[in-house]
Amino acid sequence: MKIAVAKGDGIGPEIMDAVLSIFNANKVPLEYEFVDMGKWVFDKGFSNGMTPEAQQTIESLGILFKGPMETPKGKGVKSVNVTARKTWNTYANKRVFQTLHGVDTVFSKAGIPIDLTIVRENIEDTYGGIEHMLTHDVALSRRFITRPGSLQVIKYAFEMASKKGAKRITCGHKANIMKITDGLFLEVFYEVAKQYPDLKADDVIVDDLCMKLVSRPHEFDVVVLTNLQGDIVSDLCAGLVGGLGFAPSANIGDHICIFEAVHGTAPDIAGKNIANPTALLLSGISMLRHLGYMENASVIENALLYTLESGVHTGDFGDKGTPSVNTTEFANAIIANLGKTPAHGAKALLPNKPITPTVFHLTENPLIMTKEEMEEKIVGVDMFIESAEQPSIVAEKCLKHTGDLFKLVTISNRGTQVWPKGSVFTNLVNQYRCRFESVEEMALTQTDVLELYKRLMQDFKICSTELLNMWGDKKAYSLAQGQ
Structure with missing residues (x-):
């Protein structure tokens, strides 16, 4: 089987070479096609951080194994890591965090084992990166949570949890505040949960989840979250097991999957051959299992665990009283231990059952959507306007333009209601949301809304609108705070 490999920037080439040397020593039956991705590709003028040939290769092979990559700062370009995940719709980011003997942490010293999996939605949320300055003082970021996107990642999380024999799956969320967006994600979670009665499904508000993860992480099994919250929580969990150097990452999609280390490029140590390749190796092991090379994966993981138990370590972890080894020496130690069994956490040697790669030839973008069950109607509009006037003056001007179809219901500033009720102690910025609803909830047309827009333009600059x-x-x- 042939896969695409991108070595990455900084320490990427060193740790990728180390991992591939271990694969070769174990006679992993893979061929590698190296592709051009990363900061040096940005610097050549490719704004998405990859050459067209690289994109074509990855899309034809379906598997990308990549090292860490750097995004140039201050050049207005997007992260190549995020671009790759989003372009190829790798909607589920799976990160497994487990106690590794030989990697000391607060929990390992306390005898508390950790074995939890974080599944992070990978496409939507604030990672849409759609931002605007509404006024010179007010920035807006749009947060997209969709039902089909939530369904993809949550369905994957339940299916993965069921196959791994998990007992519990938890949805981390902030639906107590973001009632529409996180509320939709949570709603889909419990819809999918009905199909998996053998799994205990529950939910935890994300701040409470963080507190519980750092105090009793052993209580959790599989946790699924939205994109930004999942990003934060997965890095928190990396800290529980020794840091990002021990955090593998799999990005799962229907057509293309990406396996990568989630840590940075560490330019300060690049070229010194002292980087820790463990995270990339663990990601590679995850890739082998995904491709059906179960025996190869277990043999390599057992060798890694045996090596860690033996006290072999790079400079970033381990017993400071014993000499550290460099990247090449660490890989060679693992190679020397191939076939050995660790005392803790040994993986069963299951037979290889390689998958048959599916080559997709798509002619158009897949459209994911659910059936609209109920009739839709427009019952109003939020007008986001720029003004440095007091709420009562803004309201007075708005009321002149409501006409026969609209009524002014509320005015808020930074999400807090300031009219018809409010407090003079609420600080204001120069941007208001004015909510107009239809009289008696009658259905409106977009033309009705446009006519209101045109009337309001006489008194305000309208920054944005939402039906x-x-x-x-x-x-x-949603309602305004205090409405």
Whole structure:
């Protein structure tokens, strides 16, 4: 089987060479096609950090094994790591965190074993990167949570949890504050949970989840979260088991999958042959299992665990009283231990059952959407306007333009209601949200909204608008704080 390999920037080539040397020593039956991705490709003028040939190769092979990559700072370009995940719709980011004997942590010293998996939604949320300055003082970031996108990652999380024999799956969220977006993610979680009655499904508010993870992580098994929250929580969990140097990452999609180390490029030690290749090796082991090379994966992982138990370590971890080894020596130690069994956490040697690669020839972008069950109607609009005037003056001007179809319901500033009720102790910025609803919830047209927009333009600069929709009798918009 042939896979695409991108060595990455900084320490990337060193740790990739170390991992591939271990694969070769174990006679892993893979061929590697090296592709051009990373900062040096940005510097050649490719704005997405990869050459067209690299993109074509990865899309034809379906598997990318990549080292850490750097995004140039201050050049207005997007992260190549995020671009790759989003371009190829690798919707589920799976990170496994487990106690590694030989890697001392607070929990290992206390005899508390950790074995938990974080599944992070990988495409949506604030990682859409859609931002605007509404006024010179006010920036807006749009947060997208979709039902089909949530369904993809949550379905994957339940299926993976079921196959690994997990007992519990937890949804981390902030639906107590973000009732529409996180509320949708949580709603989909419990819809999918009905299909897996053998799994205990529960949810935890994400700040409470963080507190519990650092105090009793052994209570959790599989946790699924939205993109930004999952990013933060997965790095927190890396800290529980020794740091990002021990954090493998698999990005799973329907057509393409990416396996990578999640730590940085460490330019300060690049070229010194002292970097720790463990995270990339663990990601590679995950890739082997994904491809069906179960025996190769177990033999290599057992050799890694045996090596760690033996006290062999690079400079970033381990007993400071014993000499550290360099990247090449660490890889050679693992190679020497191939076939040996660790005292703790040994992996069963299952037979290889390589998957048959599916080559996808897509002619158009897949459209993912669910069936609209109830009738949709527009019942109002939020007008985001620029003004440095007091709320009562803004309201007075807005009321002139409501006409027969609209009523002014509330005005908020930074999400807090300031009209018709509010407090003079609420600090204001020069941007308000003015909510207009239809009289008696009658259905409106976009033309009705546009006419209101045109009337309001006489008094305000309108920065942005959002339609207020209803599906059936369910309002699809949130209230202001204090409304």
